[in-house]
Amino acid sequence: MMVTTPATMRTSPLTARPAWMALDAHYQKMRHLHLRQLFAHDSRRGERFAAEAAGIYLDYSKNHVTDETLRLLLQVAEDCGLRERIDAMFRGEKINATEQRAVLHVALRAPKGERIVVDGVDVVPAVHTVLDRMAAFAQQVRDGQWRGYTGKRIRHVVSIGIGGSDLGPVMAYEALRYYSQRDMSFRFVSNVDGTDFTEATRDLDPEETLFIVCSKTFTTLETLTNAHAARTWCLHRLGDAQAVRKHFVAVSTNSEEVTKFGIDTSQMFGFWDWVGGRYSMDSAIGLSTMIAIGPENFRAMLDGFHAMDEHFRTTPFERNLPVLMGLLAVWYNNFFEAQTVAVLPYEQYLKRFPAYLQQLTMESNGKHVTLDGDRVDYQTGPVYWGEPGTNGQHSFYQLVHQGTRLIPCDFIGFCQSLNPLGHQHDLLMANLFAQTEALAFGKTLDEVKAGGTPDWLAPHRSFEGNRPTNTLLAERLTPETLGALVALYEHSVLTQGTIWNIDSFDQWGVELGKALAQRMIPELENADEPLPGHDSSTSTLIRRYRRFKAG
Ligand code: G6Q
Numbered sequence: 001m002m003v004t005t006p007a008t009m010r011t012s013p014l015t016a017r018p019a020w021m022a023l024d025a026h027y028q029k030m031r032h033l034h035l036r037q038l039f040a041h042d043s044r045r046g047e048r049f050a051a052e053a054a055g056i057y058l059d060y061s062k063n064h065v066t067d068e069t070l071r072l073l074l075q076v077a078e079d080c081g082l083r084e085r086i087d088a089m090f091r092g093e094k095i096n097a098t099e100q101r102a103v104l105h106v107a108l109r110a111p112k113g114e115r116i117v118v119d120g121v122d123v124v125p126a127v128h129t130v131l132d133r134m135a136a137f138a139q140q141v142r143d144g145q146w147r148g149y150t151g152k153r154i155r156h157v158v159s160i161g162i163g164g165s166d167l168g169p170v171m172a173y174e175a176l177r178y179y180s181q182r183d184m185s186f187r188f189v190s191n192v193d194g195t196d197f198t199e200a201t202r203d204l205d206p207e208e209t210l211f212i213v214c215s216k217t218f219t220t221l222e223t224l225t226n227a228h229a230a231r232t233w234c235l236h237r238l239g240d241a242q243a244v245r246k247h248f249v250a251v252s253t254n255s256e257e258v259t260k261f262g263i264d265t266s267q268m269f270g271f272w273d274w275v276g277g278r279y280s281m282d283s284a285i286g287l288s289t290m291i292a293i294g295p296e297n298f299r300a301m302l303d304g305f306h307a308m309d310e311h312f313r314t315t316p317f318e319r320n321l322p323v324l325m326g327l328l329a330v331w332y333n334n335f336f337e338a339q340t341v342a343v344l345p346y347e348q349y350l351k352r353f354p355a356y357l358q359q360l361t362m363e364s365n366g367k368h369v370t371l372d373g374d375r376v377d378y379q380t381g382p383v384y385w386g387e388p389g390t391n392g393q394h395s396f397y398q399l400v401h402q403g404t405r406l407i408p409c410d411f412i413g414f415c416q417s418l419n420p421l422g423h424q425h426d427l428l429m430a431n432l433f434a435q436t437e438a439l440a441f442g443k444t445l446d447e448v449k450a451g452g453t454p455d456w457l458a459p460h461r462s463f464e465g466n467r468p469t470n471t472l473l474a475e476r477l478t479p480e481t482l483g484a485l486v487a488l489y490e491h492s493v494l495t496q497g498t499i500w501n502i503d504s505f506d507q508w509g510v511e512l513g514k515a516l517a518q519r520m521i522p523e524l525e526n527a528d529e530p531l532p533g534h535d536s537s538t539s540t541l542i543r544r545y546r547r548f549k550a551g
Contacts, residue, residue, distance in 0.1 A: 013370075014501060015378055019075040026072055027335040030064055034466050035440045038066065051319045054307035054484035058321050059471040062440040063328055063408075064336070073327040074317050076499060082323070085498045090313055092118040096276070096505035097371055103505050104272075105279035105490065109305040109483070118274055126272075130284055131302075134269055135295035137249070141210065142181055142291060149243035152207045158187045158200060159288040160230060161214030162222045163359065164277020165251075166190040169214070171356035172281055172289040175349050175482050176301070178418045180292040188288075189230075192222040197229050206237040206247070213250045214285050216277055218257035221514070227261065251284045276505050278359050279490060282483070297479045304483025312491040322488050325410075325470065326495025332408045332468065333382045333496075342400065343386035345412040346432040347477055353412075354386035357489055364493045366509065367502040380500045386410075390431045401439065401463055409469045411436055412485070416476040432471070439467035524549075 014020055039045050039061075049061035065073075077083075088095050092102045107116045107123050115122045140146035144153040159169050170188045173180070180186070187200040201209070211230045215223045227248075234247050241262070250258040250268045258268045269284035281289070282305055290298040308322070317323045332338035341361075343354045365381025386392070389411070400407050413432045417425035442465020448458045472488075474481045497504030520542070523529045527546045531539045 013374075013377070014080070014499065017076065017079055019072060019079050023069075023072045023076060023331075023335065026068060030066070030069060031336070033064065035062060035064070035468070036465065038064075039441075051321055051324060053311035053315065053321050054304060054487075055474050055481050056308075056321065056484050056488060057473045058324065059473070060324060060328060062436055063331075063468045063470070064466075065328070065331070069331070070318065070324075070327075073331060074323075076330075077317055077323060077327060077495070080499050080501065082317070082495060082498045085494070086313060089494065090116070092116050092123070092274070096503060098503050098506045098508070101276075101505070102274040103276065103279075104274040105276065105282070106306075106309045108271075108275065108280075108282045109302040109309065109487075111306065123272065123274070130269055130271065131299075134284055134287055134290050135298075137269075138287065138290040138295055138298075142184075142294060146210075147246070148207045148209070149238050149240070149246040150207045152205075154210045155183065155208040156185045156187065156204045157210050157212065157288055157291055158189060158204070158230065159212045159214055160189045160223055160226045161251075161285070162190040162220060163363075164280050165214040165216060165220075165223065165285055167278070167352075167356045167359050168281025169286060169288050171350075171352040172286060172301075172482065173292050174352045175477065176289065176293045176297065176479055177349060178477070179294075179297050179479065181294070184292070186288055186292050189226050190222065192225055194229070197226050197233075201230075201233060206234045209234070209247060211248050212287050213248060213252075213261070213263070214287075215251070216253050216271070216275075216280070216285075218250070218252045218254040218261070221518075224261070231262070249287070251287055277507075278363055279505075281356075281486070293479060301479035301483040304478075304480030304485075305487045306483075307480070308484040308487035308491070312487070322491030323495050325488065326492040326499070328408070328468075328470065329382065329492065329496050330499050332406065333379055336406050337379075338382060338406045338408055340383040340385060340405075340407055342392075342407050342409040343384060343412070344389050344392055344409055344435075345386070346389040346428050347412065347414055348388055349418070349477055350412065351388050353485075354384070356486075357384050357386075360489060361493055363507050363510075364504040365497050365500065365502065367497075367500075367504075370501040371503055372501075376500065376502070378500070380502055381496065389435070390428065393431065393435065397435070400467060406467070409436075409439070409467070410472060411469055412472045414474050414477050414481075418477060436469045436471055438463060439465065439469055441465045442467075 046061045050059045095103050102118045110124050141154050173186050189197050189200045213227045244262050248263050250263045252258050255265045271283040275283050312322045361384040442463030445462045448462045
């Protein structure tokens with residue numbers, strides 16, 4: 001079953017599409033309009049350019065869009081086959097064309113009884129079997145029934161993984177820490193830099209520590225190296241190789257390699273090749289999340305994901321949050337030549353959310369050829385970055401307000417605080433709303449001068465405004481909201497990738513560096529190893545490293 005792209009997509013390059021060209025002509029008018037004008041002409045703009053789904057309210061009125069812009073963007077989406085691609089994904093078709101894989105993270109949160117078929121097999125029952133096994137195990141660890149080799153209760157969980165097998169679990173743990181079991185600690189080790197493992201474990205008691213080795217392939221250099229370090233660390237104290245059984249579980253699709261490592265497959269939690277690494281935080285890769293927040297909260301998170309999935313699948317595009325956000329990203333990326341998107345959560349628990357999004361967006365849409373292998377003649381995925389507010393306001397917001405680059409921003413906030421402290425939540429949210437207002441409307445030279453600023457200083461103190469923002473507002477950060485928020489960005493990524501006609505689900509760009517590093521390892525370890533085939537810069541660096549590595 002191989003379905004990739006509709007025929008129209010293969011025959012008509014994006015920039016030659018009539019709707020795209022119409023959008024370009026429209027942009028020539030829009031680029032001169034200020035957000036002040038757009039708001040002045042429509043007193044209901046703030047209500048009209050908004051949509052809501054799965055507990056998330058999106059205000060996109062502070063963007064350079066009119067009804068006509070949206071009509072044209074939606075036309076582009078239709079013409080590029082977005083409807084067909086969404087349906088193909090939900091049907092389990094192999095839309096990851098270069099790896100010939102289905103893309104079914106949506107099946108990970110499909111309720112029992114729903115049917116999603118891949119290669120003739122309904123995958124939903126298997127998803128729930130794994131979820132039930134995870135829940136039973138997580139409960140045992142949380143209750144203290146699952147004990148370490150010496151009979152002590154497990155108090156520390158260390159999840160070892162990297163990339164898609166790490167960033168989601170780290171982000172989710174931080175995001176949902178409020179709901180976590182507080183008499184346990186959770187750590188994450190990803191980097192092959194020995195410092196990561198050493199610092200994560202230095203104050204832990206091996207008798208009370210459980211390692212979750214997360215690796216889809218179970219062949220990843222960093223993860224396997226850290227897993228071996230963990231085993232040595234554990235056995236150094238516990239002596240007996242039998243202890244591995246009580247202190248290690250694996251999450252993987254590769255039972256053979258898991259067994260080779262020494263973890264019994266009865267202690268392995270599986271997933272499937274149709275789950276991409278960066279789309280896997282709600283699979284068994286989220287086992288640490290489930291132990292931290294409990295199976296019930298984990299299921300609530302899946303419900304949030306599913307609510308957004310259903311919204312994405314069934315809601316007309318003009319009210320569809322992921323579609324709207326994806327199209328706005330395309331609009332700025334391809335017409336306004338914005339190179340980045342800032343994601344600014346006004347919620348300390350979401351401090352790792354931008355880092356998580358970096359992988360989701362950039363590994364997915366950082367591609368230079370179309371699904372057919374042709375070099376694109378337009379820009380694809382922008383750089384995503386960000387930090388929580390209000391901290392960012394005291395560092396990089398200067399450039400966002402007064403710099404020469406256009407940086408569309410997503411502001412994320414919640415009406416209720418999980419940790420109310422005096423009136424601090426009002427202070428936090430006042431800052432969020434004020435920033436979007438300041439970015440949009442600025443402060444003119446005349447306004448600055450009218451305030452008494454001398455002429456020579458006024459240009460420095462004036463704000464052009466006209467900086468676009470989205471505001472995502474939810475009631476409260478709950479497991480459901482987090483699931484919905486992640487799914488919103490996942491589907492926005494698919495929307496963007498569909499317009500650009502690229503494969504948002506492969507990641508060939510990570511291969512070359514990995515292969516070169518493998519070849520280089522013996523050259524660094526052995527000072528006599530010849531260095532053929534390197535450029536003069538690299539071989540000089542290697543020689544210098546060899547000379548000084550012993551200290
Ligand atoms: C994500 C990527 C990548 C992957 C890591 C870890 O989409 O494929 O980040 O998750 O390289 O891979 P393993 O889970 O196989 O160790």
